[in-house]
Amino acid sequence: MSELVSIIVPVYKVEQYLSRCVDSILQQSYSNLEIILVDDGSPDSCGMICDEYQKKDSRVQVIHKSNGGLSDARNYGIEAAQGKYLAFVDSDDWLDFDMIDILYRVLTSQDADIAECSYRNLYADCVKEETSCSGEIICGNNLFALEGMLDWKYFKPNAWNKLYKREVIGDIRYPKGKIHEDEYTTYKYFYNAKKLAYVDISKYNYDRRRTDSITGDKFREANLDACWAFKERVLFFEENHLNSLEEKMNNAYCWQVLHCAYRYYKEQIAGRRVDELVSMAKQDIPYLKKHKVDPWYITEFEMLQHGVDYYGNKRQARENS
Numbered sequence: 418m419s420e421l422v423s424i425i426v427p428v429y430k431v432e433q434y435l436s437r438c439v440d441s442i443l444q445q446s447y448s449n450l451e452i453i454l455v456d457d458g459s460p461d462s463c464g465m466i467c468d469e470y471q472k473k474d475s476r477v478q479v480i481h482k483s484n485g486g487l488s489d490a491r492n493y494g495i496e497a498a499q500g501k502y503l504a505f506v507d508s509d510d511w512l513d514f515d516m517i518d519i520l521y522r523v524l525t526s527q528d529a530d531i532a533e534c535s536y537r538n539l540y541a542d543c544v545k546e547e548t549s550c551s552g553e554i555i556c557g558n559n560l561f562a563l564e565g566m567l568d569w570k571y572f573k574p575n576a577w578n579k580l581y582k583r584e585v586i587g588d589i590r591y592p593k594g595k596i597h598e599d600e601y602t603t604y605k606y607f608y609n610a611k612k613l614a615y616v617d618i619s620k621y622n623y624d625r626r627r628t629d630s631i632t633g634d635k636f637r638e639a640n641l642d643a644c645w646a647f648k649e650r651v652l653f654f655e656e657n658h659l660n661s662l663e664e665k666m667n668n669a670y671c672w673q674v675l676h677c678a679y680r681y682y683k684e685q686i687a688g689r690r691v692d693e694l695v696s697m698a699k700q701d702i703p704y705l706k707k708h709k710v711d712p713w714y715i716t717e718f719e720m721l722q723h724g725v726d727y728y729g730n731k732r733q734a735r736e737n738s
Contacts, residue, residue, distance in 0.1 A: 419449045420501040422517055422580065425494030426508050427487050428467060429457040434509040434624070435466050441511035443474055447518035452477045453494045458484030463508075488591030488598040491576070495586060503583055505576045509624050516620035520580035523616050527556050530610035533572060533579045536621035547573075551617045560659070562613040563604060567665050571615045574603040578621040585609040596639050600646035604653070636680045638690045647673045648697070664709045671705070671714035674698055675728075678721055682729025691725055698722060 424442055428435060442452050454467040454477060467479045480493055491505060502521070506512065516534060524532035535548040555571050565571040576591075576599040585606045591598045607613065647670040654663035674694065681691055699722040705715050721728040 423498035423500030427490030455490040457490040513620040527614040529614040597643040
């Protein structure tokens with residue numbers, strides 16, 4: 418008999434997308450589901466829509482709570498979940514009808530702790546597959562998956578295209594008040610897993626057409642959370658003596674910091690968090706010089722310590738020369 422899968426859906430200001438999302442879960446070919454809709458204090462009609470679904474289908478459980486953000490809503494769902502396996506779905510996205518069934522069969526047949534599929538990106542003018550969708554199944558241990566994540570190959574940091582054994586989640590929770598919350602969290606789930614399986618088939622539909630979402634075009638001060646998430650990952654690899662991953666992560670961290678700094682320069686954004694970013698970069702220079710970091714990044718960090726505008730002007734001058 419199939420095991421219970423708990424699907425956690427944070428809900429906030431998505432009244433025009435919510436039915437598409439929930440219907441796609443209810444119509445899954447894998448039917449032994451617990452669907453937890455976490456109404457995160459949504460000011461629109463989302464709460465009522467959730468309640469209507471609970472009346473229609475006994476598999477739906479609704480949690481109403483005051484607004485705490487996506488991470489907080491996911492955490493509420495994790496605490497409430499009764500399933501042996503957990504999955505996350507963002508409420509403006511939707512699933513192909515057989516996604517959970519495929520992930521469950523891959524996970525159990527491969528004796529894995531986490532199973533992951535590919536996804537498709539939906540833009541206003543096109544749909545782009547994230548991968549070639551070869552159908553290949555790729556398995557490996559936690560270090561293999563972590564390296565693949567750093568290379569943006571096979572395993573990705575996204576929370577939502579995966580099926581997790583409950584044990585790998587354990588007491589790890591999403592950071593309340595942060596965006597890019599999966600960058601803080603998924604790698605820890607990977608580390609807790611003995612074996613992970615990836616199937617190269619697109620089964621998750623990632624809607625990137627909302628301009629008010631964190632993946633929209635507008636760059637906000639909160640987007641800097643990704644820099645601190647990357648820094649935490651560097652420290653995690655260092656503390657767990659994962660030297661090769663630490664070295665690779667150092668370069669990824671540097672790229673993220675410089676990318677954000679240049680975006681802030683281009684869009685003339687300033688604030689406390691921007692100043693904190695510059696301060697962190699300055700403090701990192703001695704550490705980076707002791708590690709196998711691309712020398713170009715060290716040079717860029719040395720420019721950034723003079724401020725975002727100074728760095729941006731220097732970079733702009735190089736691009737125009």
